[in-house]
Amino acid sequence: MNATVLGIESSCDDTAAAVLRGRCILSNVVSSQTNLHAAFGGVVPELAARAHVERLDLCVEEALRRARLTLMEIDAIAVTAGPGLIGGVMAGVMCAKGLAAATGLPLIGVNHLAGHALTPRLTDDVPYPYLMLLVSGGHCQFLRVDGPNGFARLGGTIDDAPGEAFDKVARLLGLDQPGGPAVERTARDGDAGAFAFPRPLLDRAGCDLSFSGLKTAVLRARDLSLVDGALPRSARADICAAFQEAVAATLAEKSRRALALCPEATAFAVAGGVAANAAIRTALEAVGPVPFLAPPLALCTDNGAMIAWAGSELLAMGQRDGMDLAPRPRWPLDPDAAPMLGSGRKGAKA
Amino acid sequence: MTTTVLAFDCSAAHCAAALLSGHRIVGARAETMARGQAERLMPMLAEVLEDAGVGYRDLSAIGVGIGPGNFTGLRIAVAAARGLSLGLGVPAVGITRFEAIHAACSPDPFATQIVSVAAPRDHVYLQRFAGGLPVGAPDHGAPGDCAAALADVALVLGHRAAGLGQGRIQAYPLEEDGPPTGILVAAIARLASRRLADGAPPRPAPLYVRAADAAPARPVPPVR
Amino acid sequence: MASMTLYLPDPDATDRLATALAPLLRAGDAVLLSGDLGAGKSHLARRIIQSRQAPHGRVEDVPSPTYTLVQTYEADGVEMIHADLYRLADPSELAELGLDDALGQAIALIEWPDRLDISPALALDVTLTPEGEGRRITIAGPDAAWAERLSRLKGALGG
Numbered sequence: 001m002n003a004t005v006l007g008i009e010s011s012c013d014d015t016a017a018a019v020l021r022g023r024c025i026l027s028n029v030v031s032s033q034t035n036l037h038a039a040f041g042g043v044v045p046e047l048a049a050r051a052h053v054e055r056l057d058l059c060v061e062e063a064l065r066r067a068r069l070t071l072m073e074i075d076a077i078a079v080t081a082g083p084g085l086i087g088g089v090m091a092g093v094m095c096a097k098g099l100a101a102a103t104g105l106p107l108i109g110v111n112h113l114a115g116h117a118l119t120p121r122l123t124d125d126v127p128y129p130y131l132m133l134l135v136s137g138g139h140c141q142f143l144r145v146d147g148p149n150g151f152a153r154l155g156g157t158i159d160d161a162p163g164e165a166f167d168k169v170a171r172l173l174g175l176d177q178p179g180g181p182a183v184e185r186t187a188r189d190g191d192a193g194a195f196a197f198p199r200p201l202l203d204r205a206g207c208d209l210s211f212s213g214l215k216t217a218v219l220r221a222r223d224l225s226l227v228d229g230a231l232p233r234s235a236r237a238d239i240c241a242a243f244q245e246a247v248a249a250t251l252a253e254k255s256r257r258a259l260a261l262c263p264e265a266t267a268f269a270v271a272g273g274v275a276a277n278a279a280i281r282t283a284l285e286a287v288g289p290v291p292f293l294a295p296p297l298a299l300c301t302d303n304g305a306m307i308a309w310a311g312s313e314l315l316a317m318g319q320r321d322g323m324d325l326a327p328r329p330r331w332p333l334d335p336d337a338a339p340m341l342g343s344g345r346k347g348a349k350a
Numbered sequence: 351m352t353t354t355v356l357a358f359d360c361s362a363a364h365c366a367a368a369l370l371s372g373h374r375i376v377g378a379r380a381e382t383m384a385r386g387q388a389e390r391l392m393p394m395l396a397e398v399l400e401d402a403g404v405g406y407r408d409l410s411a412i413g414v415g416i417g418p419g420n421f422t423g424l425r426i427a428v429a430a431a432r433g434l435s436l437g438l439g440v441p442a443v444g445i446t447r448f449e450a451i452h453a454a455c456s457p458d459p460f461a462t463q464i465v466s467v468a469a470p471r472d473h474v475y476l477q478r479f480a481g482g483l484p485v486g487a488p489d490h491g492a493p494g495d496c497a498a499a500l501a502d503v504a505l506v507l508g509h510r511a512a513g514l515g516q517g518r519i520q521a522y523p524l525e526e527d528g529p530p531t532g533i534l535v536a537a538i539a540r541l542a543s544r545r546l547a548d549g550a551p552p553r554p555a556p557l558y559v560r561a562a563d564a565a566p567a568r569p570v571p572p573v574r
Numbered sequence: 575m576a577s578m579t580l581y582l583p584d585p586d587a588t589d590r591l592a593t594a595l596a597p598l599l600r601a602g603d604a605v606l607l608s609g610d611l612g613a614g615k616s617h618l619a620r621r622i623i624q625s626r627q628a629p630h631g632r633v634e635d636v637p638s639p640t641y642t643l644v645q646t647y648e649a650d651g652v653e654m655i656h657a658d659l660y661r662l663a664d665p666s667e668l669a670e671l672g673l674d675d676a677l678g679q680a681i682a683l684i685e686w687p688d689r690l691d692i693s694p695a696l697a698l699d700v701t702l703t704p705e706g707e708g709r710r711i712t713i714a715g716p717d718a719a720w721a722e723r724l725s726r727l728k729g730a731l732g733g
Contacts, residue, residue, distance in 0.1 A: 040661060043641060044661045044663050045641075045642070045663075045667075046662075046664070046667050047663060049425060050556070052429075053428055053429050053555070053556060054555050056429060056432065057432040057433060057436045057553070060436060061436060071436075071437060085642060086422075086642075087425060090388055092429075094391070094425070094426050094427075094433060095430070096433060097391075097433060098432065098433020098434035098436070099433045099434075099436060101392055101395070101396070101406060102433070102437025102438040103437050137641060138637075138641040138642075158635070159617065159620065159637070159638060160616075160638045160640070161637075161638070164638055164640055168611055168612070171611060172611055172612065212616060215611070215612045216613075216614070216704070219610070219611065219612035220704065322393075323392035323393050323396065324389045324390070324393055325389075326389050327388055329642065330645075421667075469666075470666045470669045471665075471666060
């Protein structure tokens with residue numbers, strides 16, 4: 001796996017490109033759209049798609065420039081082909097196809113989630129199998145990673161992902177978007193013990209998660225805390241601290257259960273934007289007994305390097321995609337996994 | 351050296367490509383499809399090139415239809431054009447659907463005129479031309495609300511032209527929403543080739559006409 | 575206008591309602607789910623979709639549509655659409671999302687329907703409001719489409 005691979009990522013609100021040679025990251029360019037979406041309480045798909053189309057080639061150019069390479073010195077082009085917001089995925093796939101057609105280089109469609117899930121192999125050369133907690137704005141699942149194309153889903157959220165819960169809690173409390181950093185900042189001045197928020201699904205076996213009810217509990221706490229129609233600053237900080245604590249504790253406990261389900265795991269790793277939250281990271285670090293790995297933040301959130309790395313592993317396995325490569329807005333890593341049923345069916349899923 | 355331009359367009363329910371060599375169209379494909387352009391476009395380009403015995407490395411430029419039209423189709427074509435442009439080191443030239451229709455179909459190209467293109471929900475996109483060139487920014491609206499835009503033009507061309515002209519302005523309605531797709535994409539290739547003489551063109555970007563104004567966030571209780 | 579109001583004390587009550595309502599829906603129906611963040615719109619939609627799929631042995635995950643705006647499902651040949659329009663940039667995007675085509679053909683469960691510029695004809699309006707530990711739900715639709723079905727729903731829920 002010493003190939004030089006260009007990785008392109010555009011499945012949500014970051015336009016990204018990176019060049020990798022083996023495990024060496026020659027460049028990792030991310031053009032964030034955060035400012036574009038800040039006023040709207042989260043990512044607006046149409047705005048995201050528009051930005052990706054006009055930034056992708058610029059990011060690729062910049063990634064090549066920083067790597068001091070030309071396209072002629074690249075061995076393959078890897079691109080996120082899903083899952084994600086269709087407009088962005090489409091733009092990334094088409095840009096990559098244009099580059100591949102022009103250069104004759106192999107094209108490799110990468111599952112965005114596989115990019116996250118394989119990142120511990122890029123950063124720490126972790127041997128298979130290992131346990132992965134993928135936790136971001138739109139995703140939350142426990143995966144046993146058996147190979148570049150082998151993933152077993154052990155559990156996941158039955159409703160909202162934690163990142164979405166952070167965004168929505170921020171919305172409920174009048175905080176800035178994206179909600180993750182805003183809630184974390186506000187929580188610093190708060191008392192996590194001031195509210196007893198639920199620990200969803202801890203009463204249920206297995207490692208499925210639910211965050212929708214937590215959001216409702218926050219709504220209720222907010223409305224009960226209003227003084228003359230306004231939310232006191234201190235109450236807002238307390239709600240943030242208690243909410244963050246509830247998410248962290250729930251994720252940690254479910255991680256323990258997930259590890260118990262795969263005793264052969266060589267490590268427990270976390271990836272996705274939510275892993276940037278210090279309280280959550282601290283809670284996960286204590287899970288044990290296998291080594292805990294959290295890639296550096298720049299490789300935890302969406303980036304091109306993880307796509308290049310996944311592409312590199314797939315290239316080594318011989319994967320090549322044709323010019324008819326289709327963007328896939330939905331693309332489960334483990335197509336055989338049983339669906340996660342709603343909370344009303346306790347015990348229905350073994 | 352002969353200028354060779356590969357042009358393509360996915361701005362409506364079609365996927366189309368044309369290859370221009372010098373002044374001649376030497377290859378073309380146009381297929382009707384409501385979806386699936388992302389899968390079909392690149393294989394179609396390869397077919398057009400192969401049939402003409404031309405390689406990607408022989409191209410002087412890429413021409414791409416930037417709309418207005420179906421947003422997804424515009425993004426498919428523009429992203430591919432920009433990828434090809436970067437990969438080949440040749441310019442990509444964006445041509446609007448208005449310009450292509452005007453070039454391919456206007457009976458009097460230098461007259462002051464409006465070109466009309468179908469927009470969702472029975473609206474129209476309008477672009478004014480004078481002296482053979484587009485003038486001002488394109489507009490959109492319900493056909494009934496376009497009287498002001500049409501006040502001083504000699505002719506109106508394109509989608510619902512007869513209704514827009516109201517019998518007062520010379521109207522050239524086009525079947526469907528423009529010329530046959532093959533003629534449209536050939537016009538894009540010719541216009542792109544001509545544009546090269548003006549120096550390095552800006553990178554193509556979809557012409558959405560409509561701004562993407564998301565609903566503002568909902569009010570929440572004030573914080574004290 | 576046929577209508578009914580219920581108090582749903584807990585998620586199980588919401589599930590019972592979804593289970594009773596799901597079989598009454600037909601291809602072409604639009605169900606507009608209104609209510610603030612945390613009111614339980616997604617939960618109700620999720621349970622309707624899964625109740626619809628359950629008899630056919632293929633129950634899918636129903637993730638939140640907040641980020642993708644639209645998710646599609648299928649049960650027994652009927653397409654079901656779960657949409658969250660909160661971040662719709664412009665109603666014309668509905669066409670891009672395939673929602674224009676689907677309305678009137680699929681069963682459409684639409685959150686934040688106030689973002690629509692044209693409300694679907696004969697839609698069922700469902701409004702959820704937090705109340706105490708649970709929610710108050712109001713279900714209303716034009717008589718022609720819903721009077722008979724809402725009375726069956728009342729019957730199924732025990733009056």
